[in-house]
Amino acid sequence: MDLKLMQADPTAVERSAVDEVLGPPDGAWDGAVERTALDHRVARGGHRARDDRHLLLPALHALQGAAGWISRGGLNYVCERLSVPPAEAYGVATFYAMFSVEERPPTVVHGCDDLACRLADADHGLERLASKDVTVVPSPCLGLCERAPALLIQRAGDQGDSSVAPVTADTLEDFMRDGVWAATDAGIESAPQAADGRAARNQLRLLRRLGIADPTSIDDYRAHGGYEALRLALEHGPEWTLREVTDAKLLGRGGAAFPTGVKWKAVAEQPAHPHYFVCNADESEPGTFKDRVVMEQDPFAVVEALTIAGLTTGCEQAYIYIRGEYPLATERLTNAIEEARRHGFLGDDVMGHGAPFDVEIRRGAGAYICGEETALFNSLEGKRGEPRNKPPFPVQRGLFGKPTGINNVETLINVLEVVREGAQAYAEIGTPGSTGPRLFCLSGDVERPGVYEHEHGVTLREVIDAAGGVRGGRPLKAVLLGGAAGGFVGPDKLDVRLTFEDARAGGYTLGSGVVMLFDEGADLTDACLRIARFFRDESCGQCVPCRVGTVRQEEALHRLVQGRTLGSRADEFALLDDVAQVMRDASICGLGQTAASAVQSAIASLGVFGGDAI
Amino acid sequence: MNAVPLEPPRRLLSISVDGVEARVPEGATILDACRTQQVDTPTLCYADNLTPVNACRVCVVEVEGSRTLVPACSRQVEDGMVVATDTERVRRSRTLVMELLASSVEMNLASPDVHRWMADYEVRADRFGAPMPPLPAGARDAREPGHHHDPQDPTVAEGVAQPVKIDNELYVRDYSRCILCYKCVEACGVDAQNTFAIAVAGRGFDARISTEYSVGLDESACVYCGNCIGVCPTGALMFTSEHEMREAGTWDEQEQTVTNTICPYCGVGCELELHVQDNEIVKVTSPADHSVTNGHLCIKGRFGFAYVQARRDDDPTRRRKPTERGAS
Ligand SMILES: Cc1cc2nc3c(=O)[nH]c(=O)nc-3n(C[C@H](O)[C@H](O)[C@H](O)COP(=O)(O)O)c2cc1C
Ligand code: SF4
Ligand code: SF4
Ligand code: FES
Ligand code: FES
Numbered sequence: 001m002d003l004k005l006m007q008a009d010p011t012a013v014e015r016s017a018v019d020e021v022l023g024p025p026d027g028a029w030d031g032a033v034e035r036t037a038l039d040h041r042v043a044r045g046g047h048r049a050r051d052d053r054h055l056l057l058p059a060l061h062a063l064q065g066a067a068g069w070i071s072r073g074g075l076n077y078v079c080e081r082l083s084v085p086p087a088e089a090y091g092v093a094t095f096y097a098m099f100s101v102e103e104r105p106p107t108v109v110h111g112c113d114d115l116a117c118r119l120a121d122a123d124h125g126l127e128r129l130a131s132k133d134v135t136v137v138p139s140p141c142l143g144l145c146e147r148a149p150a151l152l153i154q155r156a157g158d159q160g161d162s163s164v165a166p167v168t169a170d171t172l173e174d175f176m177r178d179g180v181w182a183a184t185d186a187g188i189e190s191a192p193q194a195a196d197g198r199a200a201r202n203q204l205r206l207l208r209r210l211g212i213a214d215p216t217s218i219d220d221y222r223a224h225g226g227y228e229a230l231r232l233a234l235e236h237g238p239e240w241t242l243r244e245v246t247d248a249k250l251l252g253r254g255g256a257a258f259p260t261g262v263k264w265k266a267v268a269e270q271p272a273h274p275h276y277f278v279c280n281a282d283e284s285e286p287g288t289f290k291d292r293v294v295m296e297q298d299p300f301a302v303v304e305a306l307t308i309a310g311l312t313t314g315c316e317q318a319y320i321y322i323r324g325e326y327p328l329a330t331e332r333l334t335n336a337i338e339e340a341r342r343h344g345f346l347g348d349d350v351m352g353h354g355a356p357f358d359v360e361i362r363r364g365a366g367a368y369i370c371g372e373e374t375a376l377f378n379s380l381e382g383k384r385g386e387p388r389n390k391p392p393f394p395v396q397r398g399l400f401g402k403p404t405g406i407n408n409v410e411t412l413i414n415v416l417e418v419v420r421e422g423a424q425a426y427a428e429i430g431t432p433g434s435t436g437p438r439l440f441c442l443s444g445d446v447e448r449p450g451v452y453e454h455e456h457g458v459t460l461r462e463v464i465d466a467a468g469g470v471r472g473g474r475p476l477k478a479v480l481l482g483g484a485a486g487g488f489v490g491p492d493k494l495d496v497r498l499t500f501e502d503a504r505a506g507g508y509t510l511g512s513g514v515v516m517l518f519d520e521g522a523d524l525t526d527a528c529l530r531i532a533r534f535f536r537d538e539s540c541g542q543c544v545p546c547r548v549g550t551v552r553q554e555e556a557l558h559r560l561v562q563g564r565t566l567g568s569r570a571d572e573f574a575l576l577d578d579v580a581q582v583m584r585d586a587s588i589c590g591l592g593q594t595a596a597s598a599v600q601s602a603i604a605s606l607g608v609f610g611g612d613a614i
Numbered sequence: 615m616n617a618v619p620l621e622p623p624r625r626l627l628s629i630s631v632d633g634v635e636a637r638v639p640e641g642a643t644i645l646d647a648c649r650t651q652q653v654d655t656p657t658l659c660y661a662d663n664l665t666p667v668n669a670c671r672v673c674v675v676e677v678e679g680s681r682t683l684v685p686a687c688s689r690q691v692e693d694g695m696v697v698a699t700d701t702e703r704v705r706r707s708r709t710l711v712m713e714l715l716a717s718s719v720e721m722n723l724a725s726p727d728v729h730r731w732m733a734d735y736e737v738r739a740d741r742f743g744a745p746m747p748p749l750p751a752g753a754r755d756a757r758e759p760g761h762h763h764d765p766q767d768p769t770v771a772e773g774v775a776q777p778v779k780i781d782n783e784l785y786v787r788d789y790s791r792c793i794l795c796y797k798c799v800e801a802c803g804v805d806a807q808n809t810f811a812i813a814v815a816g817r818g819f820d821a822r823i824s825t826e827y828s829v830g831l832d833e834s835a836c837v838y839c840g841n842c843i844g845v846c847p848t849g850a851l852m853f854t855s856e857h858e859m860r861e862a863g864t865w866d867e868q869e870q871t872v873t874n875t876i877c878p879y880c881g882v883g884c885e886l887e888l889h890v891q892d893n894e895i896v897k898v899t900s901p902a903d904h905s906v907t908n909g910h911l912c913i914k915g916r917f918g919f920a921y922v923q924a925r926r927d928d929d930p931t932r933r934r935k936p937t938e939r940g941a942s
Contacts, residue, residue, distance in 0.1 A: 004809075004835035006826060072827060085810030085835065086826035094815040094824075097760030101827065137761050366760055367817070384814065389668050389688060537762050541794070541814075541821030542669050545707075548714035551772050551819045552742050558768040559743075566743050575741065582710035585683045585703065586671040593682065 008072035017066035056382030068156030097366030116145035141286035145443035247423035254408030270403035282371035287514035295329035387589035430456030434499035482511025487601035546592025659795035723849030748775035759817035781830030791850035798842035840916035
């Protein structure tokens, strides 16, 4: 393939930012530098350059970070180095919300206007920040809901990104005066149980180390039980570990509740090599922040668990794909990986057992859909984050077309408990159909928002009570259970048991553990409109049911709100049902398949939009 | 001596389609099986000469044991598969897919097959209300992913209507007609041309076919092979000759004849179909099942007709800078 490039050159800053990621160009063989004398816009790429396509996203991050946008010259240089056609690279750059292909001010404030932040009355006047140096854009949930309202500052230059939560009129004033906004690390305040003192802490497994072990110190991690599980796994070997994980009946916590042992076995047995393992840390489901809190406060646990997963399934290389809007978690994990390497827990010879294994972090760039496993693979390969049709499944053909295991952060850290306690003991936690502990993300109108650990089988009421109940003791109107892809339940459903089997039977979902409270005064119509907008904005656009269906769904809701219905209200509900059905039945991936569920549940069981009148 | 077969014969798999048993070779898709049973299956993004992208979802069928419907065009048959294509659930999804498309895209120049399916499924394009007025040129190209664009009126059906892109003399791009079937991207890329001048950009409803930074084709990597025109099912990509005649109201397919010939420009032997109206070649295609071309041509076969008939004073194919594609 001859590659036709644009006529545009990078600035020195852009060039060096890209070189930092891709290494310096080493003469005529690297990438696309062999130019014809006739035309400086034609370049030939070697095999090596094309094999490096997976570095496209890191290279785009480098450009965006250095210049504050992706210019023609910058993109052209990346295309040349990686032998990617400019139209394709442009298609990738325009897929992600954190990238801009238009020049814009060096500081971008992403102000969350999603569900929890709306409940927190985020009317603090963010727009006042806009200036020649600052752009303000609305953002979907930033995964900081326990400290809503939240924002993310994305800065060009050396400063890097930082999260701010909660945002108050005072912090806003400070920023406008001083131009700086310290990154916020809420520490264990985000996990109130861990802050509760000894008694409560004894019951914690997944959150056991939070607030006790220094999340930046591998020595401290080891002093608190760290790397015991990996040692056990290496001593007993992969078959033993696989059996333990299988017997523990550990189900995936990323939403699909797939048995982890079955998945691992399928990867381990695939004849094709290499195998890859991926930690799915893209957490972007509105109302979800558990993975972030774990990664920020116990990052070594994630790395250790991923090492066990990888070595058990015959991998030498793993990736952590982390949400682009999580700067602190990224920093902590990066440090954990470096420390683990330095201490022989990663590298050519993990813990002296002769097996090589390493982990690399990849940042997403603002796309909820990239949490879907096959979209994530495409993103990691330097493509648009469009889901693939299944089959083939990831265990057969995943990342780079190779057998791939992928687990959610919470699933992985459960593995440490399985190995440490043994499958039998672990399986006794929770219920027979839903073993083990479970993290819940409490937010919205709740007294003490944060991540809570419970055992499967706990009731919704118990979960809410443990967080101090509804804020101010007010009456409860509804709970959003499982996230935007989940559904609303009314106050009459508080005694449901939170297990996979109860959820299936009762027609609700635990999803990513979201428990968002809406009190008496909350506006559920507004919440539904926000959810509809979320799916419209986050659809990848690949398949018709979701690309157009999410738009038609939002429009119908607006017509119901404004009383400008096409035909009767019943006609609009019938239209919504039809759209919901085609999205559920015919969409490629889970995004489209669940894009109507919360709205439908609000109409059917809570009578929002006057649905009960029909 | 026995001859050694070069390829082992393919295993036959059994499949039931709407209750009728059939046997198809391993590797066949459900669509293949439907076709052997003469079960008419609507398809939009599928083409025999392109890799399936299974994006439109109009071909969905029910497969026993599957929670969701399954795209017939790309799902391979498994032994013992039980498929239903004539259920209420399948009809509803197919109808909705076409209604969703027709409510957002101008479909009036879509292929006759598409019109037949839309009639068969009683598609009501107006179910979602009157469409929104066209957007100004470039508005959709400038949309940023994930940053919500408040529509002028959130209750009105959003569409993709916009002015036609005319930036060269050979063909036009009318993205008001684009159903985003990815066919042109595939034809421009690995499936035929290996030029990669166009790709999908943007996200969600704002996704669109675009060059880098939406520059004109004249500035892009496009080599004017016109293979994208050849695969476009909705008339979004069109010969300038056809576009101009349609604008002038003189395009008349009834009056056209199609003459098959072999392209005279080089020795490859590509088959051309010359569409002639009033003694003038108005467009050139190649049969998708032709063994040499698979329906794909190069600039000379596709647009060189202007040279043959000197329809215009100068030859548009000769205007291009010869250095851009090296030694072509
Ligand atoms: C639209 C969409 C978004 C998703 N986002 C995430 C995510 O952020 N994190 C995650 O772990 N799984 C996410 N998933 C689920 C993954 O596809 C996959 O099932 C999961 O990572 C498997 O891990 P598990 O078996 O440990 O649950 C998402 C799925 C869909 C359809
Ligand atoms: S369902 Fe939505 S997000 Fe998933 S592939 Fe289709 S368009 Fe993309
Ligand atoms: S321009 Fe035509 S071929 Fe290309 S995606 Fe649109 S409808 Fe399909
Ligand atoms: S951070 Fe705003 S809703 Fe989650
Ligand atoms: S024809 Fe099968 S998905 Fe488009």
